[in-house]
Amino acid sequence: MxxxxxxxxxxxxxxxxxxxxxxxxxxxxxxxxxxxxxxxxxxxxxxxxxxxxxxxxxxxxxxxxxxxxxxxxxxxxxxxxxxxxxxxxxxxxLGVSLHRQVGVPVPVRQRISKLHETLGTASYFAVYRGSDVVVAHVADCATHPRITPLNFGFHEAGHATAFGKILLAAMSREDAAEYLDTHGTERLTSTTITDRDELEHHLAEVSRRGVAWEREEFVPTKACAAVAVHDASGAVMGAVAISTPDREVDRRRAAEVEHALRSAANEISRWLRTG
CATH class of the missing domain: 1.10.10.10 (Winged helix-like DNA-binding domain superfamily/Winged helix DNA-binding domain)
Structure with a gap:
């Protein structure tokens, strides 16, 4: 839940x-x-x-x-x-059982709250269940609210969300193609990347840099960024992310966001490996 x-x-x-x-x-x-x-x-x-x-x-x-x-x-x-x-x-x-499976440990919740307070953004922890992105924890406030709509799982917006791009970039080329064949690349805003070749190039850049951005691709006026969280085997099991008004993201702010996301993702990955 x-x-x-x-x-x-x-x-x-x-x-x-x-x-x-x-x-x-x-x-x-x-x-x-x-x-x-x-x-x-x-x-x-x-x-x-x-x-x-x-x-x-x-x-x-x-x-x-x-x-x-x-x-x-x-x-x-x-x-x-x-x-x-x-x-x-x-x-x-069933809800209790699902919550038990995707429940977020207290240290992870605390780290997401710290990210929210440090950056002054809505902050998220998402986990991957199969090919679904499940938003498991959100830290926000009236001044820095979460993006809406925000469902338990994103089924057909992976190509347009920072969470989803991290997942797609971690897949093999064949698995990513199968995912996009199944879920499509619906145009959600005027800036959503719907061309498969352009998206593939974009995902290669996400994989190279280790951070995913989307600028008004999922929701108008909003920008989101995400960095992968890894399990004990080194596989991508989720992501740490933030959302903020797009107008507030210049080059300096983007660098600040990326640094904070990498720090949070590394700490959470270490905690998940060691418990």
């Missing part, structure tokens, strides 16, 4: 029907449909069967059947008096 429940959430996923069409028929499609129902109920803060049916385009009998499966497994509860379905208690157990 994210460290702070103040982080805003995105609206319901718009491409669920597209994903379902790709799933085809059979058991996989049934699982996809069941999970899509769960996502709609979660995104809407509860929903009636009719609302779920309309959002997903499922026949009402199919929707009822899938809802009852989720109720039977305790992933949803049926509030009969209100004819609504809401999230069940088993999801809380």
């Amino acid at each position: 994210l460290d702070d429940d103040r982080i805003p959430r995105d609206p319901p996923t718009p491409d669920v029907p597209t994903r379902l069409r790709r799933a085809g028929a059979g058991g996989v499609a049934t699982v996809e449909k069941t999970l899509a129902v769960l996502e709609v109920v979660a995104d809407r803060g509860g929903a009636t069967a009719k609302e779920v049916s309309e959002v997903l385009g499922f026949p009402l009998p199919t929707t009822y059947r899938l809802l009852q499966v989720l109720v039977g497994c305790d992933y949803l509860v049926h509030l009969r008096a209100r004819q609504r379905f809401e999230l069940g208690y088993k999801l809380a157990r």
Whole structure:
């Protein structure tokens, strides 16, 4: 789970029907449909069967059947008096389990807070789970707020975020190409790098320098920078990052940010190696 429940959430996923069409028929499609129902109920803060049916385009009998499966497994509860379905208690157990897996040790949290105070920027610790970037801890304040939108995981913005660029730069050329084939290079702002050749050249520079920057590529008016964190084997397991108004980043400020990020990332890497 994210460290702070103040982080805003995105609206319901718009491409669920597209994903379902790709799933085809059979058991996989049934699982996809069941999970899509769960996502709609979660995104809407509860929903009636009719609302779920309309959002997903499922026949009402199919929707009822899938809802009852989720109720039977305790992933949803049926509030009969209100004819609504809401999230069940088993999801809380899953959340606790996920938090245990990506929980941030106190020394790491303290180091991210120190980075926030030193630079006067929102500061982040992200970990990589497969090909997903999970923002595990954020240190910010009213004067230096975090970027928004900021979800638990970034699925399709790796090419446009400093976190994601660190991950992509650490991959082999083949793995990076597969990642981009899967997730795409959507243009999020007017400065997002969407050309694959240009992005490949940019990632080579990230790999060479050991620091990733994005200037208004993910969110207008914001700049972000990140440096890799390594595990005991030397593999990239996450990143330390900051975000700040782009207008405040001149050459001198960029050098200050990079120095502070490298220092924080090195300290956290050492702590993770030794415990």
